[in-house]
Amino acid sequence: MLKWDQVSKIYQRGAAPALQEVTLSVRDGEFVVVLGRSGAGKSTLIRCANHLVRPTSGEVYWNGHNVTAASGGELLRIRSEMGMIFQHFNLISRLDVLTNVMVGRFYEFPLWRSLTGIFPPEAEKKGKQALERVGIGHLARRRADGLSGGQQQRVAVARVLMQRPKLLLGDEPVASLDPVTSRSILDLLKGIHDQEGMTTVMNLHDVELARRVATRVIGMSAGSMVFDGRPEELDEKAVERIYRMEE
Numbered sequence: 001m002l003k004w005d006q007v008s009k010i011y012q013r014g015a016a017p018a019l020q021e022v023t024l025s026v027r028d029g030e031f032v033v034v035l036g037r038s039g040a041g042k043s044t045l046i047r048c049a050n051h052l053v054r055p056t057s058g059e060v061y062w063n064g065h066n067v068t069a070a071s072g073g074e075l076l077r078i079r080s081e082m083g084m085i086f087q088h089f090n091l092i093s094r095l096d097v098l099t100n101v102m103v104g105r106f107y108e109f110p111l112w113r114s115l116t117g118i119f120p121p122e123a124e125k126k127g128k129q130a131l132e133r134v135g136i137g138h139l140a141r142r143r144a145d146g147l148s149g150g151q152q153q154r155v156a157v158a159r160v161l162m163q164r165p166k167l168l169l170g171d172e173p174v175a176s177l178d179p180v181t182s183r184s185i186l187d188l189l190k191g192i193h194d195q196e197g198m199t200t201v202m203n204l205h206d207v208e209l210a211r212r213v214a215t216r217v218i219g220m221s222a223g224s225m226v227f228d229g230r231p232e233e234l235d236e237k238a239v240e241r242i243y244r245m246e247e
């Protein structure tokens with residue numbers, strides 16, 4: 001279970017809080033989509049989960065471990081159970097696709113392997129299987145920066161598959177992609193979520209995409225949760241509440 005307990009974040013003194021005492025528990029196996037206007041606090045919420053953002057107050061717990069208080073080896077161990085997919089893919093652009101995928105198990109390999117792209121045959125086989133699973137096995141030895149956005153996000157998904165996390169965090173994973181590619185990447189993620197029995201929390205901009213994949217929708221506005229329900233409860237009124245301009 002992932003829990004935000006009264007989490008607030010103020011980035012700069014005097015600025016409005018990006019998060020205001022948010023309390024939210026995500027149960028194992030849920031696919032949670034966070035919706036909200038630009039600046040509502042969605043990324044901040046998600047990045048507090050793996051401590052990419054440090055809350056100003058409050059705590060985040062992952063299966064009973066206090067993420068906010070963790071550091072060093074304990075934080076690394078917690079993070080090894082959390083995969084993350086980003087809007088801009090976060091690949092190492094000059095390395096090939098397979099090496100980028102192997103980064104998902106970076107803690108098993110010495111640095112020279114990542115730099116040379118030479119891995120033990122068994123590990124390499126797993127990396128290639130992950131690439132096959134996301135439909136780009138044929139691109140294994142291509143440089144990451146030569147791929148389309150959709151292909152790059154597939155590499156990032158394969159990297160997560162290599163990591164085999166219990167929790168998948170997505171920070172606008174399809175915001176840079178066209179609508180058709182967005183749907184196919186989300187369907188891929190939903191399939192992996194179901195097959196691997198993962199828990200997923202991601203933010204999206206598009207209400208229809210949220211309805212397509214979510215088992216639960218969280219609506220954020222000005223740093224607070226204004227909706228928490230099933231996708232079928234996301235009616236016009238709820239959407240208006242999430243997206244209305246603040247007075």
Ligand SMILES: Nc1ncnc2c1ncn2[C@@H]1O[C@H](COP(=O)(O)OP(=O)(O)OP(=O)(O)O)[C@@H](O)[C@H]1O
Nearest residue numbers: 011012017018036037038039040041042043044045
């Ligand atoms: N590193 C930062 N430094 C200062 N302010 C920040 C920082 N990151 C976010 N903010 C501010 O915190 C608020 C919430 O930002 P956040 O990125 O969490 O929102 P969001 O809902 O994810 O928006 P978007 O959909 O545009 O990514 C915004 O007002 C934003 O300007």
